[in-house]
Amino acid sequence: MSETCKNGNAPCKPERKERLLGLIDLDARFELTQFRLIRALLKSRWMPLLLLFFNTFMFVIILVAALLGGYSAGNYNFGIMLVWILWWVLLMFVLVPVFARAWCLMCPFPIFSDWFQRKRLIDVGQEKPWGLNRRWPKWLKNMWLMNVLFLVTTYFSGFLTVRPFASFVLLGSVILAAFIVGLVYEKRSFCLYLCPVSGFQGLYSQFAAAEIRHKDDEICKAHKKKTCFIGNEKGHGCPWLLMPFKFEKNTYCGMCLECFKTCPYDNMAFNLRPFGADLLVDSKLEPKGLDEAWKAFIMLGIAVVFYLGFQGPWGFMKDMIRGTTLSGFFSYIVIHTVFCFAFIPAVFFLFCWLSKLISGDREVPLKQVFTGFAYTLIPLGLGVWVAFSFGIILPNGSYLLHIASDPFSWGWNLLGTANFPWTPVLTQYLPHLQGIAMLVFYVFSIDYGMKLSRRIYPNPAHAHRGFLPILAVLTALTFLFLWLYMGSALSEK
């Protein structure tokens, strides 16, 4: 098979059609918007507004419940259970892997800044937006701030996931920050570059089985007004500051559906596609970057630390995470940061260096090898979090029945389930579900690893050899997580 590589060191794209796991054509798309009902739904101004209103209503209940819950145990608090059990698990099981950033479509965080900027909530005006409407600094147009903010948020996970008041403070701060940033910076700058939840959704949505893309290049080229970007009477210009007629991957598309409304030619499509199609995208407009690579490392690191702290049997770890002593808490922060920010990237770098060495390719820059192969960690990382989420929902899911009946702990019994006892569900299968999740996503990782290798090393022989250390590190990482989820039994002395 011959390769094309027009830009010197730029990654190459094989000429032959690529298939996911050798089976599914990666260019295959199933357009859901071909169905009139779905297209009409996505073009309606009530979509996603109705979802947004519903979630804002739920969010108010969550905030009130979290405030009222104060310092009580979180497992009987509506705010804690809805956010950290139901929302998180839905995010990891369905929303991100299947529907990309569908959560952003219905997220209530930016509703007040949108309202303020647009001066209206439902219809579309053509006047100048309120607020300073400044541009986000160019040097911060990446994931680095989100990486740091998400990691910092996880320092407090020992409080956030168990103390209702801590969750109230976090969620209240985020919605306030979204509003303040919206006063100063244009459109959804907060969502794009600051929201702690946005980064990992953007990263993992590259693996998702859904996408929003334009259909016909020629129609977009002929349409000089670019209403998807500037807006018109039917909808707002892309709130995510993207050019919908050009974008190639899900990372920064918040799926707000405005481009469906503003395109006069119905040239936007909501597609189903093979998992992970974006992992191979590396263009001038949307290049692979170290910020996204680090996001992948951080997410893996957090998964290890969270497992040890929350799903492991080690009391001293729990004491550190919940801040029993100040020194223990600071030690946890330091270890957590070094592990996620430095140790995991360093280990991965070592394998990438080996990859370059073994490949025999002297031309390809090591940075390109490192950045390119980091994307193999996206499926694996998602698998790790799916497996972790099984460990959250199966033992704790039954609390949801209680809190749904008595959201404010006022003794209500709205659904007749307020006294439903704690019941672990299918926990006998927990290790198997976690094992299966790890293996399935490992297979995706190695499949994309091979494809990425062919892009990184133009010569097929180099690509084959260069892939071997990456195969080794992916296998070792999967083994590590299998061991954690199913095998580890280290006593605490």
Added chain:
Amino acid sequence: MKRSFFCGLFAATVLCAAQAAPAPGEEHFFEIRAKKFEYAPNVIRVNRGDHVRIRLLSQDVTHGMYIDGYGLNVTAYPGEDGSLAFTADRTGRFIFRCSVTCGEFHPYMIGHLKVEPNTPFIFYVAILLAAGAGTLGIVALRSRRETANE
């Protein structure tokens, strides 16, 4: 050569899983002290077929102990121990977790019961290694084919 090595490795792993079954019937007694939010000992190990007796003592508030996979539950109140007896007839590593809300970190109060041999773990690792070896085989095959084409 490579292929036979990995086939051998896979077979050896599966064999280990099958042969590691110990003589059944040993008696084990564990006194587990529960306090916010840990068990001591936090890990207990037995072999398949062993008879296990557990005495659960609470050192502060009321705690419980629910063993995943066995579906067994016991409660210990301060000054009133709980006890549990069962035959470890399922292998693997099982989580035991507090079943009575004992404070804010209650959902994370966890211990491990390991019933050797941990066949589920060995099984999944064997699949992992087989998938890795299979990939290696595919890479080697493609490499050879492309070298031949050149």
